[in-house]
Amino acid sequence: MTAKVALVTGATQGLGLALAEGLAQRLTPEDTVYLTGRDLGRVTQAVAALPGGGARVRGEILDVAHPEAAGRLAAQLADRHGGVDIVFGNAVMRVGPGDDPRTIVDAYAEVNNFGTTRLLRAFAPLLRDNGRLLVVASSLGTLHQLAPVLHDRFAGLSSLDEVDRQVAAWRDAVRDGSARAGAWPGFVNIPSKIGQVAAVRALAHQRRERDLARGILLAAVCPGMMNTPTSALWWDVAGAPTPAQAAAALLKLASGPADPAQYGQLVRDGRTLPWSPG
Template sequence: MTIALVTGATQGLGLALVEGLAARLGPEDTVYLTGRDIDRVTAAVATIPAGGARVRAELLDVGSPGAIEKLAHELKERHGGVDIVFGNAVMRVGPDDDPRAIVDTYTEVNNFGTTRLLRSFAPLLRDNGRLLVVASSFGTLHYLAPALHHHFADLPDLDDVDREVAAWRDLVKDGTARATAWPGFVNIPSKIGQVAAVRTLAAQRRTEDVARGILLAAVCPGMMNTPTSALWWDVSTAPTPAEAAVPLLDLALEPADPDHYGQLIRYGKVLPWV
């Protein structure tokens, strides 16, 4: 019996991941579709075609301290562990948003939500499990000035990742980030922080996880044709969320490649960190 969980799953890529898992898994398996609004979660579950795995609605606001830990405890009690986790919850930012006004909530969801997910669900992974954090190609140090690389390179612990993200967040909030080498597009440091979190935890768990067939990685779905992406770029020819979900589902369900462990993966290939 496979137990899978997708965060941020009421629309877009998250919903496509749930649909794909439900279609590829069997009736003895369970996929948890989660989100922070129970009405939207329930409505999303109702859209999943019948057949395949059972899809269950679960309320989860990753930006709420304690919520992820609570759900992890409940799933451990119900199932003893989990097999597949997609961390897809995200607060999106538009061109007209003032970074100073939104960065608190933005980092609470995107970054601290990611580290909470890693802390709570990595210990629950069963043999051959998958914990995949949806990030972006912006999550490589290539997009950060070299003078800033030390903030996210080779951090020893997830607490250190949180501290670096919080320090950057505070610079954005008080406006001083604009006078430094930090990029104005908050998505870049945030995505780098997500990938750094995966790399940090992977460095601690690598030997045992690889021996057990577990894959812990960040994943980049590539550009997608979604309303949010359309605010920034021309995405008229980009893949749909359902199309973008396919290589992510392959990572979750096919045998793990040890070379993918702890890396940022796009279309089955490793994106260099530096």
């Protein structure tokens, strides 16, 4: 049996670290989990802090904001292993209530959105049979969260290039201030998460038939509200699950049998969330 290969982006803390640890515990010593992040010191520290047992955990530098980084790492893993079995796209730039959207939106979209489409382009071709490619998004990532006049920006997109163009148009409108005068929500997380889910849907539109025949699951996943320092800036999260608790449902999706009804969808706690009203 071929040893399994898993990769988690944004894995030096919080949910990403919990996903890397959970995968390592569920896989065997012959398998490898790649714990990735953009800072070598934090990657090294995170790998060293994980408990022993299970799969080997290997640290790698991956800054998804760099245009060539995902493709370069994908090529390296293809050379080492011939393919990958599980990929969690979890890299995220966080935003606080005091941040001016106009000044942070370039970096924000570069990580959260263009970083997602780069990851999808780089690693989807490497998926082995029964593989999983899961993008961590949010229940905010549906058209329900947008004014109806904006729905056609993201509905029905059939390529990652189309998604990138729509995200770039939104980013530019935030940067120049015109988004404030339009129908865009002021919370940049909403259009960004919608862009992530739209990217998954667009790629799924292209790959659905052959992926389903091979047992592959491509989906966006919502971990729900978590008790983290960043979430606490916005909401009362005192009773919310920890990242480790929230990771459980995502790990189940990564290791359990693929449900064709979840392919290309946004999934939370095993349930598919509707993409659009009605």
